[in-house]
Amino acid sequence: MHEAPAGASAPIGTTATGTDPGRTTDLDTLRSVTDRVRRNVERVIEGKPEVARAAVVVLLAEGHLLIEDVPGVGKTMLSKALARSIDLTVRRIQFTPDLLPSDVTGVSVFNQDTREFEFRPGGVFANIVIGDEINRASPKTQSAMLECMEERQVTVDNQTFHLEQPFMVIATQNPLEMEGTYALPEAQRDRFMARVSMGYPVEAAEIAMLSARETSSPLDDLEPVTDAAEILKLISVVAGVHVSPAVQRYAVALSTATRRSPELRLGASPRATLHLVRAAKAWAAMSGRDYVIPDDVRELAPTILAHRLLPTVEAAMNGRGPADILATALDAVPITEVAASSRPGTGTH
Structure with missing residues (x-):
């Protein structure tokens, strides 16, 4: 790793002479733990390593994950597998048209014995909240998730209740063409750090699934491989990953390209840029680096934006979807200018 310029303080994760040995140990621990979690998830969801990796990236970046695909491809199994791989509190909310906002956030109930109102927590009071088929609930109920996803708190009857840490929402949704679905409000979609699609398994994986699930579910044998305390430590390691000013400008340039695209009526928000950089830091740490390179940002952009x-x-009408338009916008932003200045101590200050 390059030495920091004279007169400048060394970036997080480096000393005046190079990499901090303690930092290297932290990254090794992070890679070891995340590999165990991914392998655990892949025992349930075979043939989808990129989806398992994306889920772990979102967890370490303190984001929320939206899993969208047709019924029956393993969306709920993925969310359950990730939840069971970590010794955390888990709650599942089955979203239906008659689900009420108070079912999600909680409600104050009058206690006849004490003559006082008592708060009864809703489904969001857990480390990992599985929102199954989130777009089958009404927009009003969907909006009950907004505060907790952004601020990690819930306000009921002018009282604020803080949620447990770490906190992550893993929501599944069916395509809008399916019967009984509602489009998620733009404000809520923007609060999900990443969206992944499961896709159909390859033939070999589907055949293996038939054999593995003849008598039992693979979830039954899944044991936690880490706990909340260790995940919180890894989140702090990710937070210390270095992002050079050049890489920050590159991330902003990608978002700006979507806002200027004539094919889009809504581009990426500043929150999207923040999520992109946070996810890139987790991606870099899982790759064994304590600094983000432009390729990290470029690789994650489709999933995040x-x-x-x-x-x-x-x-x-011309058949151009968000993914196609985003690809065009990304190709218009050169990456070569920032590639040489992404390491700590080499950026433009």
């Missing part, structure tokens, strides 16, 4: 974009009517 695409679900936030709204194409124009003309683009939709």
Whole structure:
């Protein structure tokens, strides 16, 4: 790793002479733990290593994950597998048209014995909240998730209740073409750090699934491989990953390209840029680096940005979806200018 410029303080994770040995140990621990979690998830969801990795990235970046695909491809199994791989509190909310906001956040109930109102927590009071088929609930109920996802707290009857840490929402949704679904509000989609699609398994994986699940579910044998305390430590390691000013400008340039695209009526928000950088830090740490390179940002951009974009009517009529338009926007932003200045001590200050 390059030495910091004279007169400048060394970036997080480096000393005046190079990499901090303690920092290297932290990264080794992070890679070991995340590998165990991913392998655990892949025991349930075979043939989808990129989906398992994305889920762990979102967890370490303190984000929320949206899993979108047709029924029966393992969306709920993925969320359950991740939850069971970590010794955390887990709650599941089955979203239906008659679900009420108070079922999600909680409600104050009058206690006849004490003559006082008591708060009864809703489904969001857990470390990992599984929101199954989130787009089958009404927009009013969907919106009950907004505060808890952004601020890690719930306000009921003018009282604020803080949620447990770490906190992550893993929501599944069916495509809008499916019967009985509602589109998620733009504000809620923007609060999900990443969206992944499961896709159909390859033939070999589907055949293996038939054999493995003849008599029992693989979830039954899944044991936690880490706990909340260790995850919180790893989150702090990710927070210390260095992002050079050049890489920050590159991330902003990608978001700006979507806002200027004539094919989009809604581009990436500043929150999307923040999520992109946070996810890139987790991705870099899982790759054994304590600094982000432009390729990290570019690699994650489709997963982090695409679900936030709204194409124009003309683009939709021409068969251009958010992923296609985003790819065009990303290609318009050169990456070569920032590649050489992404390491600590080499950026432009």
